[in-house]
Amino acid sequence: xxxxxxxxxxxxxxxxxxxxxxxxxxxxxxxxxxxxxxxxxxxxxxxxxxxxxxxxxxxxxxxxxxxxxxxxxxxxxxxxxxxxxxxxxxxxxxxxxxxxxxxxxxxxxxxxxxxxxxxxxxxxxxxxxxxxxxxxxxxxxxxxxxxxxxxxxxxxxxxxxxxxxxxxxxxxxxxxxxxxxxxxxxxxxxxxxxxxxxxxxxxxxxxxxxxxxxxxxxxxxxxxxxxxxxxxxxxxxxxxxxxxxxxxxxxxxx
Amino acid sequence: xxxxxxxxxxxxxxxxxxxxxxxxxxxxxxxxxxxxxxxxxxxxxxxxxxxxxxxxxxxxxxxxxxxxxxxxxxxxxxxxxxxxxxxxxxxxxxxxxxxxxxxxxxxxxxxxxxxxxxxxxxxxxxxxxxxxxxxxxxxxxxxxxxxxxxxxxxxxxxxxxxxxxxxxxxxxxxxxxxxxxxxxxxxxxxxxxxxxxxxxxxxxxxxxxxxxxxxxxxxxxxxxxxxxxxxxxxxxxxxxxxxxxxxxxxxxxx
Ligand SMILES: NC(=O)c1ccc[n+]([C@@H]2O[C@H](COP(=O)([O-])OP(=O)(O)OC[C@H]3O[C@@H](n4cnc5c(N)ncnc54)[C@H](OP(=O)(O)O)[C@@H]3O)[C@@H](O)[C@H]2O)c1
Ligand SMILES: NC(=O)c1ccc[n+]([C@@H]2O[C@H](COP(=O)([O-])OP(=O)(O)OC[C@H]3O[C@@H](n4cnc5c(N)ncnc54)[C@H](OP(=O)(O)O)[C@@H]3O)[C@@H](O)[C@H]2O)c1
Numbered sequence: 376x377x378x379x380x381x382x383x384x385x386x387x388x389x390x391x392x393x394x395x396x397x398x399x400x401x402x403x404x405x406x407x408x409x410x411x412x413x414x415x416x417x418x419x420x421x422x423x424x425x426x427x428x429x430x431x432x433x434x435x436x437x438x439x440x441x442x443x444x445x446x447x448x449x450x451x452x453x454x455x456x457x458x459x460x461x462x463x464x465x466x467x468x469x470x471x472x473x474x475x476x477x478x479x480x481x482x483x484x485x486x487x488x489x490x491x492x493x494x495x496x497x498x499x500x501x502x503x504x505x506x507x508x509x510x511x512x513x514x515x516x517x518x519x520x521x522x523x524x525x526x527x528x529x530x531x532x533x534x535x536x537x538x539x540x541x542x543x544x545x546x547x548x549x550x551x552x553x554x555x556x557x558x559x560x561x562x563x564x565x566x567x568x569x570x571x572x573x574x575x576x577x578x579x580x581x582x583x584x585x586x587x588x589x590x591x592x593x594x595x596x597x598x599x600x601x602x603x604x605x606x607x608x609x610x611x612x613x614x615x616x617x618x619x620x621x622x623x624x625x626x627x628x629x
Numbered sequence: 630x631x632x633x634x635x636x637x638x639x640x641x642x643x644x645x646x647x648x649x650x651x652x653x654x655x656x657x658x659x660x661x662x663x664x665x666x667x668x669x670x671x672x673x674x675x676x677x678x679x680x681x682x683x684x685x686x687x688x689x690x691x692x693x694x695x696x697x698x699x700x701x702x703x704x705x706x707x708x709x710x711x712x713x714x715x716x717x718x719x720x721x722x723x724x725x726x727x728x729x730x731x732x733x734x735x736x737x738x739x740x741x742x743x744x745x746x747x748x749x750x751x752x753x754x755x756x757x758x759x760x761x762x763x764x765x766x767x768x769x770x771x772x773x774x775x776x777x778x779x780x781x782x783x784x785x786x787x788x789x790x791x792x793x794x795x796x797x798x799x800x801x802x803x804x805x806x807x808x809x810x811x812x813x814x815x816x817x818x819x820x821x822x823x824x825x826x827x828x829x830x831x832x833x834x835x836x837x838x839x840x841x842x843x844x845x846x847x848x849x850x851x852x853x854x855x856x857x858x859x860x861x862x863x864x865x866x867x868x869x870x871x872x873x874x875x876x877x878x879x880x881x882x883x
Contacts, residue, residue, distance in 0.1 A: 465851055484823055485830075485841055498819045524819055533813040534820075536855050537806040541820050542827045543842030544871045545799045550836035550878065552791040559787040565752045565778055566788075566795050567832060569738055573796045574828035576739075578821060582804035587739055588797030597719055601790050609874045616870050617798045620863045624804065 377401050377515050380430060382448065383439035384408035384417065386486045387462050391439060392417055394494045394519045401518055404433045427451050435515060437462060437480060438471075446470040458508050464535035467528045468502050478503030478512055481531060482520075485542055494519040500526035500534065551610050583624075590621030631655050631769050634684060636702065637693035638662035638671065640740045641716050645693060646671055648748045648773045655772055658687045681705050689769060691716060691734060692725075700724040712762050718789035721782045722756050732757030732766055735785060736774075739796055748773040754780035754788065805864050837878070844875030 379395055381388050381403065388406065395401045406417040407424050414423040427448060430436065436454050438445055438461040445461050449471045452459070459471050460478040471477035479502040486492060499516040501523065503509040509525065516523045526534060549570065553563040576585045589597040598618055605611040633649055635642050635657065642660065649655045660671040661678050668677040681702060684690065690708050692699055692715040699715050703725045706713070713725050714732040725731035733756040740746060753770040755777065757763040763779065770777045780788060803824065807817040830839045843851040852872055859865040 465854070483819060484826060487841075496822050498822060500819075522819075522822070524816075526815065530813050530815050532854075532858065533809055534815055536858055537809040537815075537820060538823055539842055539855060539868075540802045540809070541806040541824050543840070543844060543875070544867075545802050545824075545827055546830075546836050546840050547844075547871055547875050547878070548794045548799050548802070549831055550840065551874075552795040553836050555787055555791040555794070559784050561780065561784050561788055561791075562778075563831075563835075565737060565754075565776075566791060568750050568752060568776070569792055570795050570799075570828050570831060572739060573799055574824050576800075577803055577817075577824060579744075581817075582800050582807050586797070586800050586804065587741075588793055590797060590801075600719070600786075601793060604786065604790055609877060613798075613870055613874060614794075616867055617801055620805075620867060621797070621801050623863060624801070 377435065377511075377518070378404050378433040379515070380405040380407065380433040380436045381417075381439055382407045382427070382436060382452070384410050384413035385439065385441070386488050387482070388439040389416070389488055390482075390486055390492050390494070391437065391462075394492075398518045401515065405431045428453060430454060433457050434511065435460065435480075442466050449473060458503070458511060460503075460512065464500075464531055464538065467532075468504070469528070472504075476503075476505070476508055478508055479528070479531065480512055480516065481526070483534065483538065495521055498522040498524055500524050500531055502527055502531070551613070554607075554610075586621065586625070588621070590618040591625055593622065593625075631689065631765075631772075632658050632687040633769070634659040634661065634687040634690045635671075635693055636661045636681065636690060636706070638664050638667035639693065639695070640742050641736070642693040643670070643742055644736075644740055644746050644748070645691065645716075648746075652772045655769065659685045682707060684708060687711050689714060689734075689765065696720050703727060712757070712765060714757075714766065718754075718785055718792065721786075722758070723782070726758075730757075730759065730762055732762055733780075733782070733785065734766055734770065735780070737788065737792065749775055752776040752778055754778050754785055756781055756785070805867070808861075808864075840875065840879070842875070844872040845879055847876065847879075 381392055395403050405422055407427055408414050409425055411425055417423050435458045440448055442463050445466055450473050458476040459474045460480045462480055464481050468479050481500040483498040483500055497520050499520050501512045503512055552566055556563045633655055635646055649657050659676055661681055662668050663679055665679055671677050689712045694702055696717050699720050704727050712730040713728045714734045716734055718735050722733050735754040737752040751774050753774050755766045757766055806820055810817045
């Protein structure tokens with residue numbers, strides 16, 4: 376049985392709490408948060424507290440707080456030689472180094488509170504300052520997911536950057552697609568199968584191999600037609616930038 | 630029974646041929662192509678020809694040729710009052726107007742010859758110059774897909790442009806993500822669940838609602854960290870451009 380305490384009551388705290396609670400081999404000892412109303416969702420009073428300086432004994436303490444609160448709260452808590460980890464993609468492990476045993480437990484997915492999540496497929500990126508604690512984190516992670524990776528702080532920073540491209544920026548391209556549809560009274564749902572297929576393709580091809588379209592073909596006719604159609608100057612600039620980058624990738628200069 | 634002839638032996642011709650052949654209510658009368666070797670894949674000799682000027686009688690003739698061959702081949706063929714359509718997203722219906730009955734049968738998906746396709750979910754965008762022929766195309770399309778849309782030439786042009794954003798450009802963002810992973814010896818597959826989830830989200834939220842990340846939050850700290858990490862000037866420029874556009878969308882200027 377691994378004893379875990381969760382610090383925070385936001386998205387990640389909520390999903391970890393639900394997932395841990397389902398496992399017979401994990402006991403959630405305590406949930407700690409400044410927001411008393413939010414704490415109510417985490418079970419009976421004796422298992423929650425808003426006092427960060429008075430924590431029950433656990434094997435692992437998971438800080439699931441906003442990035443900019445991680446360091447200060449970590450310096451506030453007293454955890455009696457337990458293992459302290461955070462869940463942040465963009466925060467270095469060293470922000471917890473005031474504590475002898477520290478690490479990172481970063482689930483690489485985009486969570487929102489309302490949407491149920493099956494952790495089983497979510498990659499969990501682990502780091503710890505000793506081999507023993509890395510193994511303890513692996514044990515915990517393997518109870519909720521089958522995709523476990525050892526990722527150090529430098530790699531995690533890059534991974535977070537890559538995630539911005541494939542998640543945040545991709546979603547913005549979807550938004551631009553939906554705006555173009557709206558202007559022309561086309562239902563955006565018509566693009567959904569193409570969007571799903573584009574994402575599916577990278578499971579069997581590299582994105583380099585999967586690339587298609589006028590930029591890849593060097594089809595300047597279509598490119599200049601498209602640029603003419605685009606009235607929004609931001610979208611035009613994005614089209615030019617990405618089209619140009621695709622052409623550079625495949626060796627054709629604009 | 631709808632009698633169909635297919636002009637072309639490429640990706641679209643191949644997939645349409647396979648799908649039509651499965652239906653009891655569609656007869657593929659003939660496949661026509663200049664490439665004799667490619668024709669061999671389309672069944673017995675008496676059902677294929679490389680002579681575009683001597684076609685068997687059909688209800689519908691589908692031009693599945695490269696965009697720039699559509700108009701010239703359409704002017705070459707003699708089709709005795711059959712309905713002539715093309716399958717192109719970016720070509721106006723009027724390129725076929727030499728023929729009294731003409732239209733468009735555009736499957737909105739990214740096809741490659743080797744990958745099997747289930748047409749049932751693929752949106753098919755239809756246009757014709759008479760109501761009767763639109764109905765005939767609807768009848769044909771509904772035999773292979775449950776997603777049928779009436780889309781005129783102007784809308785189709787916009788849809789094709791939107792598809793470049795959500796498919797070609799999105800795939801290039803995946804490529805950039807994979808390059809960042811490669812530089813840091815991180816397996817790219819680690820990002821696959823995030824990519825799939827990002828695509829899935831737009832089935833229940835608008836992309837506007839689904840947006841997350843430093844650009845949306847106006848988190849300038851993370852943005853400038855990310856820009857510092859990016860060494861490739863193209864990728865840096867793309868990051869700035871997209872981040873800026875997200876901030877404009879949500880009302881925060883860089
Ligand atoms: N959401 C994701 O998709 C995702 C994915 C992977 C990793 N992460 C990481 O997981 C961590 C938590 O993210 P989240 O999405 O769960 O955030 P969230 O939903 O915004 O929750 C943040 C939590 O931190 C608390 N908090 C903020 N400042 C605090 C302070 N100064 N003192 C005490 N508590 C404070 C908040 O309390 P209040 O309710 O009182 O404000 C809330 O409980 C972050 O490090 C994030 O980078 C997030
Ligand atoms: N691929 C897609 O994802 C997709 C999706 C929706 C719509 N479309 C549209 O469907 C149409 C066909 O695309 P595709 O992907 O099937 O193209 P493709 O695989 O490149 O095949 C093009 C076909 O056109 C023939 N062709 C080219 N120029 C010709 C000419 N001057 N005379 C006679 N035949 C000629 C080619 O013959 P050779 O083999 O002899 O060159 C080949 O059979 C295009 O209008 C395209 O825009 C494609």
